[in-house]
Amino acid sequence: MIKHIAFGAFLLVSSFFFAQNTAMTGSEAKAFVTKVSSETQQIKTLQSDFTQTKKMDFLDKNIVTYGKMSLKSPNMLSWKYTKPYQYSIVFKENKIFINDQGKKSSVDAKSKTFEKINKLIVGSSNGKMFTDPEFTVTYFKSTNYNIAKFTPKSAQLLKYIRQIELYFPKNESTVAQVNMLEASGDTTNIVFKNTKINAPISASEFSL
Secondary structure, three states: HHHHHHHHOOOOOOOOOOOOOOEEOHHHHHHHHHHHHHHHHOEEEEEEEEEEEEOOOOOOOOOOEEEEEEEEEOOEEEEEEEEEOEEEEEEOOOOEEEEEEOOEEEEEEOHHHHHHHHHHHHHHOOHHHOOOEEEEEEEEOOOEEEEEEEOOHHHHHOOOOEEEEEEEEEEOOOOEEEEEEOOOOOEEEEEEEEEEOOOOOOHHHHHO
């Protein structure tokens, strides 16, 4: 159950894209981080539809789900899966609130792996994820994307996640895609679309 919550929440939620990526130079990485950190300081709310694809070794077919992500500064985050099932997860007040097709529950997220994952996602909207002490960050580029790869430092987090990749379209400062390699070897890919920045968000988005 804990693993399901952790990965359902973040992306938690797949195959990685094996496109040819090139490591950024030191100056390129510095310029990228400076640009994203500066521009995302203006983001107060973020909303996006997403498609999540999860690949598991013991399944022949990938698991594809659809939903909506909502984020409100400083630390409120909602993942609502709508197809093919309904499953919602809300991070707020150091807790995780879950609605699994009508069955509601909550988990204390403070000082736990969930809090670290939530912190990284929220950090992707304000640039603070680049200085998160829980991860080692390396930077790459491809034809269409700037890519930040996060590797957990702690043995605790490595029990769940080997690496997280955030894809930023060239000349943009918000994440368009997340790839995650889990400790089990399973992979998760989330692609965001119809992203809205600083549009009003109803309080109901963070209630279950």
